[in-house]
Every structure is written in structure tokens, then in C-alpha cells.
Amino acid sequence: MREVLVMALSALLVLACWRRWHFRSFWYVVAYPLMAISVLASWRKIALGCGLTKKRQRFWFTTVPGLVESTGVVRVKRKFQRVSVDTRPWMWLPMPTRYGWRVTLRTLEGQIPGDYADAAERLAHSWGVHAVRVSSHKPGRVRLAVTVRDPLVKVDHLPPSTDLLKVTVGRLETGQPWEIDFKTVPHWMNAGATQSGKSNLANALIVGLAPQPVALVGFDLKGGVEFTPYKPRLSALATTRAECTLLLDDLQTLMAERMGICRMAGARNIWQLPPGIRPVPIVVLVDELAELYLMADKSEKDEVARASTGLLRVAQLGRAFGIYLFCCGQRIGSDLGPGVTALRAQCSGRICHRVNDPETANMTLGDLDPAALDAARAIAPATPGVAIVAGSDGQWYRARSYYVSEQTAEQAATTHADNTPDWAELLAAQPREIPA
Ligand SMILES: Nc1ncnc2c1ncn2[C@@H]1O[C@H](COP(=O)(O)OP(=O)(O)OP(=O)(O)O)[C@@H](O)[C@H]1O
Ligand SMILES: [Mg+2]
Structure with missing residues (x-):
């Protein structure tokens, strides 16, 4: 038991040092895959909480036990039932970016990119990230660009442009x-x-x-x-x-x-x-x-x-x-x-x-x-x-x-x-x- 605890603590220490030493590689190798799994797993709940789901009517045939007839044969009844389910916008796999990740969603009927822009702040809080920006490059699709932490806190110089003007x-x-x-x-x-x-x-x-x-x-x-x-x-x-x-x-x-x-x-x-x-x-x-x-x-x-x-x-x-x-x-x-x-x-x-x-x-x-x-x-x-x-x-x-x-x-x-x-x-x- 003690050895397991020591190993877990050492692993955590190694991860913390790695994150501090080279955040970019840590992000791509460790943090991003974990984040992608958690985003996909929690999307249903988050979309519902942020008002991005729609109620849909679905129709099911359910089987109900029938009566045992005198012949000994059980008659099964099929019942037509209407149930209301929450449908969330389809989410593709989140892709890592330099400062976070981006993901494309398929909008539900009647939704427009503005609906996602209105929910952007709620999404950012739900995911615990700095900001979510919404854009749309194709009808019926919206792209969420997520920045995990503010990249503008410290801005390092890039090489100067060599083009005139x-x-x-x-x-x-x-x-x-x-x-x-x-x-x-x-x-x-x-x-x-x-x-x-x-x-x-x-x-x-x-x-x-x-x-x-x-x-x-x-x-x-x-x-x-x-x-x-x-x-x-x-x-x-x-x-x-x-x-x-x-x-x-x-x-x-x-x-x-x-x-x-x-x-x-x-x-x-x-x-x-x-x-x-x-x-x-x-x-x-x-x-x-x-x-x-x-x-x-x-x-x-x-x-x-x-x-x-x-x-x-x-x-x-x-x-x-x-x-x-x-x-x-x-x-x-x-x-x-x-x-x-x-x-x-x-x-x-x-x-x-x-x-x-x-x-x-x-x-x-x-x-x-x-x-x-x-x-x-x-x-x-x-x-x-x-x-x-x-x-x-x-x-x-x-x-x-x-x-x-x-x-x-x-x-x-x-x-x-x-x-x-x-x-x-x-x-x-x-x-x-x-x-x-
Ligand atoms: N990109 C930056 N990064 C860090 N500090 C900055 C940056 N831009 C401005 N500052 C700081 O803010 C101060 C004010 O900036 P600046 O003189 O450009 O403001 P301004 O908008 O021209 O103000 P004014 O209207 O009074 O002339 C600067 O002295 C500098 O210390
Ligand atoms: Mg000035």
C-alpha cells in the first residue's frame, strides 16, 4: 500500500515538473487526451445546462406481457409509445491548438451560430476555461475555439515581417x-x-x-x-x-x-x-x-x-x-x-x-x-x-x-x-x- 502511494506521488511530481518545464509537450501528450475524453463524456450534460439541446419526440414500440391464455400460450402485446428525449448537437473530436482546443458541432434544426455565441460564456464556465469563441465556416456547423488560459497575459516577440508595409x-x-x-x-x-x-x-x-x-x-x-x-x-x-x-x-x-x-x-x-x-x-x-x-x-x-x-x-x-x-x-x-x-x-x-x-x-x-x-x-x-x-x-x-x-x-x-x-x-x- 505504501509503495503504491509513493509511486502515485512520484508520478504526480514528475507530471507537475513536466508541465512546468515544457507546457506545450505536456499539453499534447497528457492534458489534451484527458481533456478530450472528459469533454466528450460531459457534453450531454453541458449542452443541456447551456440550453443547447432540444426536446424531441421519439416513438417506440414497447413489449408488454400479455395474458396467459387457457391454451398456455403467452400473448405478448406491442405498444406504441411516445417519449420525449433530449438531443444534443453532434460533436466531433476536439482538436488541440496552441492555447487550447477547437471542436466542430453540427447544429440542431432551427439553431444558428448566434445561439452558441450567446451560450459561449456559460460553456467557458462549464469547461473551466478562459474563453470560448464561436465561428461558422459552413452552414449547419459551428466551430468552438477554446482557450484554456489567456494567451495575452504575456506576449513574446515574433520575428519581424520582411514584407513591405x-x-x-x-x-x-x-x-x-x-x-x-x-x-x-x-x-x-x-x-x-x-x-x-x-x-x-x-x-x-x-x-x-x-x-x-x-x-x-x-x-x-x-x-x-x-x-x-x-x-x-x-x-x-x-x-x-x-x-x-x-x-x-x-x-x-x-x-x-x-x-x-x-x-x-x-x-x-x-x-x-x-x-x-x-x-x-x-x-x-x-x-x-x-x-x-x-x-x-x-x-x-x-x-x-x-x-x-x-x-x-x-x-x-x-x-x-x-x-x-x-x-x-x-x-x-x-x-x-x-x-x-x-x-x-x-x-x-x-x-x-x-x-x-x-x-x-x-x-x-x-x-x-x-x-x-x-x-x-x-x-x-x-x-x-x-x-x-x-x-x-x-x-x-x-x-x-x-x-x-x-x-x-x-x-x-x-x-x-x-x-x-x-x-x-x-x-x-x-x-x-x-x-x-
Ligand atoms: N502591449 C503592452 N504591453 C505592456 N505594457 C503596455 C503595452 N502597451 C502599453 N503598455 C503600458 O501602458 C502604458 C500606456 O500606454 P500608452 O502610452 O501606449 O497609452 P495611450 O493609449 O497612448 O495613452 P494616452 O492616450 O494617454 O497617450 C505604457 O507606458 C506602457 O507601460
Ligand atoms: Mg498616447
């Missing part, structure tokens, strides 16, 4: 890299309350874009305190609304020039031009977007209108001519004027950090799944950098940026200062002759 800024909760790719999604809206991690994300972009052959332009409406240290790598920096309007005029001039080049070459956008004459792409980083639209009195009206129209024009036409926007703001509400709503419509990239007002979350993520709004409101202040991100696949994800200190971004800006295209030279560049 693509930056790996953090990790998605699925474990995949969180990439901002301006060529796929040209304009971004990055919202969040103070200290939620907006500038950290802008720092990550600066670090990622600094070594690339792109021009960076800063609109820092916090009076320049955020972007001034990165000046060596910025081709232009505006720190007041008046400077922003001038810089927006420059961007529109550049856009008109690039339109001319594309028209002459018969190209629809700069990426169809031969590499020799392709103008350098420009990424415009805007911090404190709301400051562009706020006015204390009527005297500021014209300046606000000019800034708002300029930014909207850049957003509308910039994509084809290699001008991309990344707009950060604490509060992005329709009360700032129609210019903001129109700009939002042009920004297909959406990032919503922790927000204080539901209006900002609504404005940023409103046209996504309502569950994305709930997830944005649930971001804790203790986890700066966590955000809800609209992916290019139309799905939304929880994600967290890497921590990038101001010093790291400043160092990257200084190291790659030689890559900075000169703004005056960019503006002076005349359409060059198109090779035949």
Missing part, C-alpha cells in the same frame, strides 16, 4: 502573429482610453517601418510630445492643427502628382508602375485625432473644415497612390462632426483598445459582431495593449501588442535615420519619363 505588432489570442499590413488594409482607426496602449502600438509601427523604404509622416496633436523624439525618421511632423492643414495640402499635392504619373503610365495604382518610377509609399501616423475636429468657437470653423476635408480626401484617394493612414484617438464619436463619421467609413482597419465610453467602441467596432463590442468593454485596465482587432478576413480577434518602449522606438528612428526621404525632395519630385 507589413509589420508584426503583437499576437492574436489564437497565437497567430498580429500583423498590420497597409497594402491589404490601407487605413486604420486605433481607438482607446488614456493609458490603453495606443501610443505603444504606434511605437511598434515605427520600429517595424523604420528599416523599410517608406516615408513616415507624423501628425501629433498632443503638441508634439509623442512623435518629436522620432523626428530623425519622420519626413514631416505637424504638431498643431494649422501645421496639419499645411501638411495635408502637401499630401494632396503629392497625390495629384502621383495620379499624373499613374495616368501617363496607364496604371491604376502605384503598385502597377515599374519599380524604377514607383513613388515611395507614405504612412501617416495621427495621434489625438479628436483635436483636429474640436473647436472652441466659430473662428476655428474654417480651419477644422479644411483639416477634416483634407484628411478625408487623403483617406479616399490615398490608397491607390501609396498614402496610408493610421489614426489614433481617445474618443472617436459622431459628435465630433460628420468628417469623423466619413473618415471612419474609409478606415477598414479597426483597433479598439480599452475604452471609457460605449460610443467610441460603437464607432470603432459598431459594424462588426455585437460580441466584439462586449469584448472591447471587458478589457481590463491592468492589461494595456490588449485590443479588439478587425482582421482582413472579416473576423474580429482579441490581440495584444508587444511592449515597445519610447526608448526602443527612438533608437530605431535614430538608427534608420538614413532611410528618411526628404519631404521637400518628395514634393519637388516631378513625374519622370515612363520607360516604353
Whole structure:
């Protein structure tokens, strides 16, 4: 008896050390098979508890003993009976993932993926896991992606992307890299309350874009305190609304020039031009977007209108001519004027950090799944950098940026200062002759 106890304790100790030493192999070899068995075994009870089962009428023929006739023959009677049974959605074998597991279910008649999304929190509590995300890749099927523990508590760096205009800024909760790719999604809206991690994300972009052959332009409406240290790598920096309007005029001039080049070459956008004459792409980083639209009195009206129209024009036409926007703001509400709503419509990239007002979350993520709004409101202040991100696949994800200190971004800006295209030279560049 004593030996058995000692052996059991030693086995437990070995398992605990293994789990601590290499969680991934422990998960695949020990924890996942046990989990899969327990999930399949308990599915009936859990589906019932979470309201995902349906009552069905089943018909049975039951045999009841009949009478013993005088001949000695027992006559058996068959009775037609109606019974009500609970049917659960059919569950395939759960498959292990990096941070948990995923499983596909066949929905019951009349069920939609929304029914499973409504039950997601109940499922997570029943299974004792961090979160359950619901998606549907095929009619009649739903996929539950289960994360056993929050993968965004600590985010380690992934290798940087080598593609032009693509930056790996953090990790998605699925474990995949969180990439901002301006060529796929040209304009971004990055919202969040103070200290939620907006500038950290802008720092990550600066670090990622600094070594690339792109021009960076800063609109820092916090009076320049955020972007001034990165000046060596910025081709232009505006720190007041008046400077922003001038810089927006420059961007529109550049856009008109690039339109001319594309028209002459018969190209629809700069990426169809031969590499020799392709103008350098420009990424415009805007911090404190709301400051562009706020006015204390009527005297500021014209300046606000000019800034708002300029930014909207850049957003509308910039994509084809290699001008991309990344707009950060604490509060992005329709009360700032129609210019903001129109700009939002042009920004297909959406990032919503922790927000204080539901209006900002609504404005940023409103046209996504309502569950994305709930997830944005649930971001804790203790986890700066966590955000809800609209992916290019139309799905939304929880994600967290890497921590990038101001010093790291400043160092990257200084190291790659030689890559900075000169703004005056960019503006002076005349359409060059198109090779035949
Ligand atoms: N991804 C992250 N991981 C860890 N810490 C982070 C992360 N992002 C931000 N932080 C921490 O949160 C602090 C606030 O971040 P940041 O300055 O980016 O907020 P912000 O949204 O720009 O705030 P404000 O609106 O006041 O400028 C940072 O100093 C940093 O310590
Ligand atoms: Mg900031």
C-alpha cells in the first residue's frame, strides 16, 4: 500500500515538473487526451445546462406481457409509445491548438451560430476555461475555439515581417502573429482610453517601418510630445492643427502628382508602375485625432473644415497612390462632426483598445459582431495593449501588442535615420519619363 502511494506521488511530481518545464509537450501528450475524453463524456450534460439541446419526440414500440391464455400460450402485446428525449448537437473530436482546443458541432434544426455565441460564456464556465469563441465556416456547423488560459497575459516577440508595409505588432489570442499590413488594409482607426496602449502600438509601427523604404509622416496633436523624439525618421511632423492643414495640402499635392504619373503610365495604382518610377509609399501616423475636429468657437470653423476635408480626401484617394493612414484617438464619436463619421467609413482597419465610453467602441467596432463590442468593454485596465482587432478576413480577434518602449522606438528612428526621404525632395519630385 505504501509503495503504491509513493509511486502515485512520484508520478504526480514528475507530471507537475513536466508541465512546468515544457507546457506545450505536456499539453499534447497528457492534458489534451484527458481533456478530450472528459469533454466528450460531459457534453450531454453541458449542452443541456447551456440550453443547447432540444426536446424531441421519439416513438417506440414497447413489449408488454400479455395474458396467459387457457391454451398456455403467452400473448405478448406491442405498444406504441411516445417519449420525449433530449438531443444534443453532434460533436466531433476536439482538436488541440496552441492555447487550447477547437471542436466542430453540427447544429440542431432551427439553431444558428448566434445561439452558441450567446451560450459561449456559460460553456467557458462549464469547461473551466478562459474563453470560448464561436465561428461558422459552413452552414449547419459551428466551430468552438477554446482557450484554456489567456494567451495575452504575456506576449513574446515574433520575428519581424520582411514584407513591405507589413509589420508584426503583437499576437492574436489564437497565437497567430498580429500583423498590420497597409497594402491589404490601407487605413486604420486605433481607438482607446488614456493609458490603453495606443501610443505603444504606434511605437511598434515605427520600429517595424523604420528599416523599410517608406516615408513616415507624423501628425501629433498632443503638441508634439509623442512623435518629436522620432523626428530623425519622420519626413514631416505637424504638431498643431494649422501645421496639419499645411501638411495635408502637401499630401494632396503629392497625390495629384502621383495620379499624373499613374495616368501617363496607364496604371491604376502605384503598385502597377515599374519599380524604377514607383513613388515611395507614405504612412501617416495621427495621434489625438479628436483635436483636429474640436473647436472652441466659430473662428476655428474654417480651419477644422479644411483639416477634416483634407484628411478625408487623403483617406479616399490615398490608397491607390501609396498614402496610408493610421489614426489614433481617445474618443472617436459622431459628435465630433460628420468628417469623423466619413473618415471612419474609409478606415477598414479597426483597433479598439480599452475604452471609457460605449460610443467610441460603437464607432470603432459598431459594424462588426455585437460580441466584439462586449469584448472591447471587458478589457481590463491592468492589461494595456490588449485590443479588439478587425482582421482582413472579416473576423474580429482579441490581440495584444508587444511592449515597445519610447526608448526602443527612438533608437530605431535614430538608427534608420538614413532611410528618411526628404519631404521637400518628395514634393519637388516631378513625374519622370515612363520607360516604353
Ligand atoms: N502591449 C503592452 N504591453 C505592456 N505594457 C503596455 C503595452 N502597451 C502599453 N503598455 C503600458 O501602458 C502604458 C500606456 O500606454 P500608452 O502610452 O501606449 O497609452 P495611450 O493609449 O497612448 O495613452 P494616452 O492616450 O494617454 O497617450 C505604457 O507606458 C506602457 O507601460
Ligand atoms: Mg498616447
